[in-house]
Amino acid sequence: MTSRRERIQVLYELSLAVGRGSGLRETAQEALSAYLRKLNCTAGAVLRETGDSAAVEYEPVATTPADPTINDGYARAVEWLGATDEPAFPAELSVDGTHVHLAELPEFGVLVLVSGSRKIDAETLGALTATNRKLADACLAEEVERELRTQRDRLEAVVETVSEPIVRVVTRDGDPIVDDVNSAFEATFGCDRQAARGASLDTLLTTDDTDSGDASGAAVTGDGGHVESGTPSGDQSLLESGGVWGGPDTPDDPDTSWVESDVPVRREVRRQTTDGQRVFSLRTVPVPSSGGETEQFGLYIDITEQRRRQRTLERLYRAAEEFFDAPGREAVCRRAARVAADVLDFSLCGVHLYDRESRALEPVATRGVDRSEIRREQLRYTDRDSVVWEAYREGEPTAIADLATFDGALPNENTPVRSALVLPLGNHGVFVASAPTADAFDDSDRYFGKLLARMLQTALDRTGREQALRSIQSATRSLVTATDATGVAEQLVAYTSDTIGAPYVCVWRYEPGERLLRPVVWTDEAGELLGEMPTFGPGGSIAWEVFHEGSPRVVDDVTSVGEAYDADSPIRSEILVPLGEYGVLTAGSQLVDDFSRTEFEFLQTLAASAESALQIVGKRQELNVLDEVLARILRHNVRNDLNVIRGRAELLVDEASETDHAERIVDTADEILSTAINAKQIRRIVDRRGEFVATRIDRLVRSAVEGVAGDYPDAEIGVGPLPGVELELHPHFEYAVRHAVENGVEHQSGESWVTVRAATLETGVVIEVEDDGPGIPEAELDPLAAGEETQLVHGSGAGLWIVDRVVRYSGGTVEFDTSDSGTVVRLILDRATTPW
């Protein structure tokens, strides 16, 4: 029997034994050991309740023995807990004479005590309630602290491993006191961690402007920003001020009021570091600590290089506008070299463009060469195995940290430079920057150098396209003026050679009778290189395929096309474009992969223009032939034959009794003759289309009337007022007036009349021919209204056509006012209208 006194003693001792340990397990184990010792139990456990109300589980936190499953009493307790939905405590079980007691540890779990063959009395168990509650509270507190400790350890581990400086600060008596700093903070700001702890942050990160490692030497603006000396006033690109609290944050007076903020803060600051003054993005986070005070974590992210890059980028973009506006490739290159020197500090640099003729990367613009020991001839890169050519060919930037240890092929021996940067410019060439010292180009230089090279390449592409466009425009205008196909081919070869600098250019013409492509025009260099120019027949040649299929092609390496090229051919790469039904244009090079996509497209466009020009020239030639044939026929053959026919017919009229047929023959011959005359006039009018001569209106009209009167002596032709105005008219404008008058005269009968008069307009003259004839049939006026120059008319219709054409060619219009009482033909020469 346990006496009350003993019970009280034991409970008191137990209560003292239950308390916070050095962890959850230790706390539970020490308490459990006390329970077992003071209550003389053979086994026991502290179980943690886990899971949710649907599936409660019990996880052992502390057990005695270490493997409690060997104890039957413990096993019984676990079995009971697992089988009971809502266990009621305290509980008492037994197994094989061993007593097991289970007590609740409120909000934590269950206490299991195996007392062996002896029960723990109920009074003692009841009195343990408070002690059990204390144990539960201690375990819960240990759990929370363990979690906090874990999180804190995790946080501290993260803080320590972060490569950026971090400071932990608390406010004490109004001062920002450093609690701890990480290794990065020590290294960056050169302060000892032990010395920093407990120091004021105000004094820890002050700066000494006189010892600034930053060559720019910043000054502080009123709003907390910084201005670099040597930069335009107001240029704050390296530091952006502002923040939650505002106020200045100077290197010699850092603003640490953020330690009192209860919200995260972000601002840019400048601080003194072991590498001089640098710019940081300071980000703070307030974290409540277990002690009740708020800790502030300050993270310093070095953005000095970022700001510097940003500024360089801005300057680069502003400067790049210069060479984008430059006229021509050389100007672009010169400006790019200047930008490289002024903005990127590439004191020794140059732009080298590919010259197909010399097969070299020729220096177009350089900087700093004159001040160096480099000889001019060393800037011309001809060795195709060198690192410069490799960069150009592969399109890959190359940085050489130290030429002395570089194992690639250098373009020059005995060069005074030690490090270099070779940046390809697409198909144009390369940009090369070099320095007399090794490792002169860092990551930033390489980055901005590539950016500059890309801009330069874009500018060169643009000027190249503009130049090609101008060339095509010029070529197109010129090609159509050629008199024959050979002339077109000659111009085509010349333009091709001049524009893309290809030395070996040739035009092959298709000979349909032989089914061959024969060379018709070629450059001198091609002739010298190839000697006897080849011909191409069906099968076996790329030129024939291109012509036959009508598809242009680029052969970058002739050895890749098998037997299509003669093995002895000196041509290594070639562009072939079809010229429609005419033939093929080729441009060749002795170098592999020597032509760019741009050049290929240029030749296609040029070839298309040439093809159109060939068609035009061909048509023109045909027209000329037809014109000559027609003129000859009309001028000689037809008129001569008509004269014979007419003469014989007139004899028949005089001699025959029946003269209808003969008269008809005479009339018809006259009509044909008139048509021949009209055709001749039409040819003259068309030939001189676009020409103008100064013409007195009064003289013009009188001449025309005299001409008609001569042909129609019986005609009644009146002439009205005629102004002495002079106008620029078609050289054969008189034809129009004569035909208008003739039209009225031809339809006169009896006492009919025709009157011609002219009057001035505000901006011109109108000539009117009026008659009282039957009027012009609509069928003869309709074609004129349609305005079709190609309309073929004959007889009187040809006369109206001539009137209409000549007046139009003179910039005027014709109006026909016809009725049953007559016709008025108005030739309106109003200079307000646009000449046709």
Place this chain on the structure above:
Amino acid sequence: MRQEYTEGGAGAVATLVESVAAATDVEGVFVLVGEAAAFTPGAGDTGGDGSETGPETWDVAVPVFGGVFPVVIHDGTETDRGTLVVGLPAGVELQSVTGLDDERVGIDTQLDPEVLDRGHETAFVLVDAYASRVEEFVGELFDTYGVEVTFVGGGAGCLDGPCGPSVFTHQGTISDGAVVASTPLASAVGVEHGWEEVAGPLRVTDSDGRTVHSLDGEPAAERYRAIVAEHAGESPDPESFFEFAKGYPFGISRVGGETVVRDPYAVSDGSVDCFGAVPEGEFVHVLHGDRRRLVAAARAARADTVDDTAEGSGEPGRDSPDGGIAGESLDHDSVGSPSFVFDCVSRVRYLGEAFAEELAAVVDGDGSTVGASTLGEIADDDGRLEYHNKATVVARLSDR
């Protein structure tokens, strides 16, 4: 159970051990050495031919374990001059534990929990009584094995202080350590002490392990001396203090079990040193015992291992006098099974000539009981495994 005794030196002991070990009915050997014996396990004794004959040189095919004790019990008598060699009839598995004076050494990692899987039910535990972590060692035994193994044993060493390695196996001596010899033999254990409360409770307001600095806020030595003087009717002087103190141990209370005794053995700087830890914050009583009660308790301890009706000795069974400690009991037909006695040496010194009476009360009439006086006892009393002081522990083996 085979047992042999010699008062010879290392050579004689070696011969005896090897002889017993070679017996066909012996599967393990337990060696108990008196502190004044001619054989000193760790001294590198030489045999008659001049060669060294420590435990590691014994030519044995079975495990051997043992310890040095103030007194060895055999054949119904006690002596400190000889060496007793006991052959165990069942297999023995040994575990050596070292570093009981070094806080950095882990104890639990040296204990094999799978011992239970091999069906071991009883384990003899011998520990260097002067190691500083004996209670921790006992706690780890309990934590590892619970009460699934019946432990019995005690502290080895010399009464007057450390006298070299006091624990050994056939592989050599163990300094600042212990040996756990487990066997599949079942056992019944009785643990009794017979001390009764005469003063207290006193709150241990300041202690450090085995040293009590203050009781009820007063210097422990002064408070303790006052209590002893009051009960004894005279105030002991410093020179005779221990003579009084051995009759007035501390007792640590617990519910459902009897007091755990802590034996003070020295006073220094106002503090009292004890065999065994006295935790700060606990309540202690001052105990006192007389010859009659002590002997009765010892008898009760043996009775706890024997069925009264089967022996017919009229020995008291479980109705032991106050201060007794309950123990496990075997069936009545186990009488005659070998028994072991671990009796606290302080009881021997306290009882003086009366110890013979106590000895008679615990040994079997056929003289088969073997054992030793120990510096502290290790056993569980139907509860938690404890490190006892001033107790009598009797263990009886069976082969079931």
